[in-house]
Amino acid sequence: MTNPGSIVRFRQRLWALLPSASPDHVTLRPLTGSDDETLTLYRRLIDLIGYTLPSERITPAAFPPPDADHVADAASAHLLWQAARLSLREGATPFRSLGRISIRPRTYQFVPLLMALRLDPVRLFIADDVGVGKTIEALLVARELLDRGEIGRFCVLCPPALCEQWSKELAEKFNLDAVIVRSGTVSQLERQVPPGATIYESFPVQVISIDFVKTERNRHQFLQFCPDLVIVDEAHGAAAAQGRGQQERHALVQDVARKPRRHLILLTATPHSGIEEAFRSLLGLVRPEFADWRLDALSDAQRSELARHFVQRTRRDIEQGWEAITCFPQREPQDETYELSDGYRRLFERTYQFCFEIVQTGEHLDARRRRVRSWGALSLLRCVMSSPAAAVATLASRGALVFDSDEEADFRPFVFEVTEERATDESPTPPLEATVETLPDADRRRLRDLARLARDLYGSEHDAKLRRAVELTRHLIDEGFHPILWCRYVATAEYVADQVQRDLPDGVQVACVTGRMGDEERQARIAELDADRPRVLVATDCLSEGVNLQSLFTAVVHYDLPWNPNRLEQREGRVDRYGQPAPRVRVIRFFGRDNPVDGAVLDVLLNKARTIHRTLGTYVPVPEESESVTQAVLEALFLRGRRTPGAQLTLDLGIPAVEELHRRWDRDVDRERVNRTRFAQRALKPEEVQRELEATDAVLGDPSAVRDFVLETAQRLNLPITPDPRRADVFRVSLAPDVLRALPDAIRMELPDSSSSAARRANPFWSISFISPTPEGAEYVGRNHRFVMALAQFLFEEALERSETAIARRCGAIRTHAVQETTTILLLRVRYMLEYPNAQPVLSEEVLALGYRDHGSEMHWLDHGEALSLLASARPAANMPLEEKQTILRQALARIGEWRPVQGGRWGDDHPIQSGIRQWIDRRAADLTEAHKRIRQAVALRVRGLEMTPQFPPDLLGVVVLERANTRL
Template identity: 40%
Template sequence: MQFAPGSLVNARGRDWVVMPSLDPDLLLLQPLGGNEAETTGIYLPLRSPGDEVRTHAFPGPKSEDLGAFPSARLLYNAARLSFRSGAGPFRSLARLSFRPRSYQLVPLIMALRQAPDAVRLLVADDVGVGKTIEAILIIKELLERREIRRFAVVCLPHLCEQWQQELRDKAGLEAVIIRSNTQARLDRAVDGDTPVYEHYPFQVISIDYIKSDQRRSVFLHHAPELVIVDEAHTAARPAGALVSQQQRYHLVHDLSKRAKQHLVLLTATPHSGKPEEFRSLLGLLDKKFETLDLPNASKADQQHLARLFVQRRRIDVEKWLGEDTPFPKREADEESYALSPEYQRIYADVLQLAQELAQRGSELHGGQQKFHYWTALALLRGVMSSPAAGAEMLRNRQRNLPNDDGELATEAEGPNPVLDQDYEFDGDFTPSQVISRAAINDSQRAKLSRLIGQLESLQNISTDHKAAQAIKLLYSWLKLGYQPVIFCRYIATATYLGGLLKQELTRVGSQAVRVEVVTSEDPDEVRRERIDQMADSPLRVLVATDCLSEGINLQHSFTAVLHYDLPWNPNRLEQREGRVDRFGQTAPTVKAYLLYGRDNDIDSVVLGVLLRKVREIRKDTGITVPFPEDSESVLDAVLAAVLLNPKAASRAALATQLTIDFGEAPEVTKQKALVRSAYDKAIDAEKLSRSLYAQHAIKAHEVAADLRQADEAIGDPAAVEAFVTEALPALLGVQITRNPSRPTDGGAHTYTLYTANLPKNLRGALPGAEATVPPTQLLVCFASPTPDGFHYLGRNHLFVEQLCQQLLASALHHRKDAPARAAVVRTSAVLVRTTLLLFRVRNVIEERSSRQQLVAEEMLIWGYKGDPTSGEAFNILTPEEAHILLLTAVPEADLPRPVAAQLLQDAADELPALVPSFNEVATTRAAKLVEAHERFRQVVQGGRYQVVTPVLPMDVLGQYVLLPPKT
């Protein structure tokens, strides 16, 4: 006997839904109310006598199902929140633990416009807008549409765990991490010689693990259909790139050459200001773009690129479709300090030494000149970072001194080790190799030894005014409720400052302050563990180097950024501040301060030439443009204004006695003008490129309509909140109380859940259940972003899922703690007898071209006035009227149970006469779904799910008779 997909059957003492099967001899069954993981197959030719399958009719409500009418809302919500296969055009929404914002669906739509052909997409939204969420939407939708079976996320090593967690939490996808410390274990779990890249369907892979020639070739041979490349700018191909970055580029480039390879690139910084790097990224989308001159490209090339490239700034999405996306206000400011007399004297000595090196370098050529300049700059930067970094740098130089001038390289290899590189973390160790390779004479050696001792004596807040000012500022922030992250350039500075903070900043009022230091010396898992553990401390300060400035999410635990060391590349500003100021930050305001020395020539140049201009642009335009192509302007300015300027030496010498303003060096004025001109061009180019992108052509209102329908069909976060907060006390006697609102909650409703009376299965789905003494209270929230310290309960959270399943099972088995499947009440909400019905309908959605089928579920509310069998006035309610009655009707009088039972039976006897009307409800809804799929097909310029067939009869899940009050 053949069973149609979506039909209800009984087998092995249980009710099942028949699922589509490509093999007519294999009957696939999913438990009624169950999920995909519970699907069972019965091979019909070999089935045993116990595997007999019979057609089954879903039982309607009976007198034993009578209960309180208000709990009908709980039954309705429990059913729709348990659905994992919605019938709308977006197939994945019912399987996500979050409700995406409308603008986050745009990259998905652009990807679907290309499917089933190879998807090529560069998602370059601003830092903190939500590229991870957008990528997960693409992954999940393509999986649900069965366009792909496998995927890999290729990312920087320190982001692997974060991606694994995001995939698990947001999409329920269990991905393995593939890198050097996991490969052997994963290999052992695979039978035979199958590579891990083929065996595991969902992967998170370290790009630095697979970029080598041998591993790259194996991965490319077995790569999954979809590859997401995170922080894709680190795989660009700049001129003069190091071998390591060339390997990254070749990996992704070779992937892009695979004809059917889906490839999605993610980066907040696609354009570093260097056209060759940008074009190398675009060439991964289409080889022809490697030589594309975007401003002068043909209209056809611009339109082609627009279909593959999406880029939105915050100002583009904050009010998209009228939907408020809560980004915090960034309070950007500066904090200054003055060097102590002791530090001023050391600065003067180091400046003199640096100037001597620079002067000698000016007499040389090529690599020799570069190394002398870089040595001088590194010395100054290290000493002004902290006395600890300065001493370490000088010790390294002293240890590596040659017996004579030594032989120097003729050319520098790779990027400048002093200038912060574009975006990518380029190390937080002091550049000892550069220092050691510059020639130095005997008198300078002696000065080094003396300076090391002097710097070591300055490592306290009485002589290190920079540290003292930072501690004063941090104390004020903590008193105001901010949780700061301090970014330092060098490990030595971070370690030194962290030690001072632990000594000097122990308490604020009655509360202890927790201080942690994170640098690249720590393994990735140690960094994450330290950061995660800090969330439990009410007052916390994180000291970090730029190893945390890229990709790491810090918005849940921190609300302020202090740039202890000024970055010498302004692109690093946004990377640092974007760790905290991003989507998901619930604080209304985040602070971002630059700490600089008032009498420090280097800080003055960096601020004046670069950083203030960047902040001025962001304040005026709301966008961050990439650092212009001439990224060594700051070095030229520092060289001219400090190292090659005799006035700088006299200023440093006199600064110990009085403050003298020599005015701005001519070279600084020149570099300011050059940078300003370059930025003006960059802004014009940004405006031009923003007008090209395809997201502007998407019919946003139609996307919003489908999202609203999905919210209604499967339940939005507000429905989850209403369901949980009503069901726990009403049916299980569990207390959950709403907390007073706070500014830091971002408008979200937060609750305290008291766990003492929770059933064991529900308690086990919450954090802390495995503890010897589980907590009796839990702070929970139903909105995303979730405030700090609260646990998010979304529709796909195991707790919510099990609560839905428990209530549905209780209702079907007539238990006392169950929502009512039937009720008879008197209410002033109606003037004549009115009957409401809750239908659960299964729809078979068929892809027209391949005949591939999917089974989706929906809840429908339907109702009528009067008696359809009596010949009297009989009116069918509109869906809106029925919905309002279910949600708002208030019972005003109880009926004796025998009377209620008889009235319910009378209503049940009417149902056979209404079967044609029921079927019309189902077919009308199916027609609307077809319209939605067709509309979506037009939006994505493709889309093939167009045939929707309801499975009849629908399940009558609930029946409720509303009577007018007695007159």
């Protein structure tokens, strides 16, 4: 058996022999075709079968030489070069992952990857702002380590609602098929694994619900077979805290981190909740000693060491320091208000009077009952001001909800809005029920009267808040926006969605998503929306964290103001984020001018949060989050004396709880200002990242190369692709039936079905773009898109098969003014073995254009860039008969000589052209080795043992001869 990187013949086909993790297996990848056709064979079985079936033997082979009779021009050969390099997956570049992903990451998104490649093991804490693209940053690291052979398996631990989204991102952007592990999928997955095996050891890429695997029943098996790399999404939910669920998550991740050699990446946009101990518990997951470090008292050495593992950047950092063009949409903040109707004002005044009294009269109760009564009063007032439906759901359903817990902690999800634990969107009946138990019968009758009064306010005729929201929604749609209306309670969301659907034009789609739906139902409800029609989403905060909604929605209306500024940013971050195709998004704070609850929340929280954001460029979490917020709002509303009926409740800034909250908040702002300066990774320069990206583009092709290849190939296939006159950077691919019928099957099968929708039948075009993020309504077509892969594979295979109709051909000859003497250009595909210490070798490839001018006893060699430039720009200056072209090519091929596998010694030593090629490739291998070492410079062991070894001979893909225009044979 030959060495990895060699060419072999098996089953009447040529294959590249790949490194295998086991000596008992042989891994083969076809020289033409897709990676899906890669085979892993059992060595002994193949040897046994090969005795009787010659086609089943694996035998050494050589790449077929070009045929001088199958000749065209330089442009055809250049197209072959494009097809060959766009077919590469294991690119011989420092960033191996770019050969297999389907997106074009921005420069700033490579910073965590550079950090990771300088760590051993990789322990990263990525705390970039909401919407920056932390998912892409983490998966770039995972894909890179996987493609380098440094990990064999990895998993993502995330909240259950985000499992489908992670699976989709892995498949669509990183070409990785992941299984989802949670309660509803385990049985099906277990049926797919061998007897005695577990799902955790059987699937290379897994997306796991952290709430499923944290339990005592599941965690031990997961930890026993935990993969090499673990990514923890929404990591703030795994900080050490008092809540039982969060504590279980922290214990799980702590056990994951306990293995010293395991790679670990933590992701969160809100790393610091204002509780120093919780934040340090997250740092301790990265390295145990970090848990004992105080960020306000770090030494220079500690700060430098922490900066190797921790990155935290605002959008302002990115836009000002990393990107020449904007990466994010323009956010248009706006305040819109309404006034309470007379009926609603009466409901508020009677509700406020009731709540004020029960808070005041509860002063004689024990501390626990006093707190619960305050919570009940605050929750009731908030429900009433959310919507009549929420008020009725809370007041009329008392006794219908079975809730027998007497633990204070069990009331918390109904009262507080925290980012570590998901707040429920159900009506806060439990704290109100606990409150009512301590009230006399007369007060209970008052609650029933309030329910009747609220029921009479249903509909936009009586509910000015709802009426104004419908107007805003209509205006947004008229301006071309697709809004999300965020509500606090399920009852409010369903009530608003019903009225919006009733009042808006028939063509507008309205979807309602709440926490009562399962994750799959939520995804299905959103997926049902037609991207070609106006649409509105009414949702509760079950969707406000981690979910990507930017492809369908472009505006946010806070129908109910959140009582946590972090939640405000999370909601807006669903649309205002990396990948938003629209150039601008609208975000609207919607509140009542005479709604006292809104007034208190604005004064206590949201106005200050906005000021901080304008100053710092990011939101800073409220200190200790909802408990301090709730106490401040409670004192603002109830504990500073009775407000007169009809008067606006404004905040008295002398309230002690509010002053203390703001003091601690200001302190945290100062801390964040310092931290974001220290950990924005400004030591890494954009030009440093750009240098490595340009080296990768030279091997694999950048987006402009993909565009040029697709457009030129489509033109030769008579497939019309024209610029969209309405949208910049968008092209329209014709899907007309007569056009499709004329295409080769391999190309036609990768185009969308023009009969799949009425809209496409009426307008049979496929909108595409070659830039990322992609303009709205277009599909991104990058080097790994199925259409590009089909074009490249079709051209390459046709050229190798010497088809008479081949668009690209392996030989070319022209007379041109681009050269002053005869120049021969060789298209070479070179394979290298990339070796690391303690890691399986991996195969790397690149396609090179090398040129030479034969001066008899001396060869003058052109470098890759000069040869490629000639290949791309040389144009015929005179006709050359076919017979003359064939004669020139036969002479050139004879001069190059026959390429034989190495039989001892060094390939090409006894041949001037082959020797020059070998020397050039050796130098290229040395340069590639240095490039790989450069990005791994902080990992001394791996740098010392890293080596790129070229495999000879290279594949001779094509030969082009350029003759001076006035030369005669």
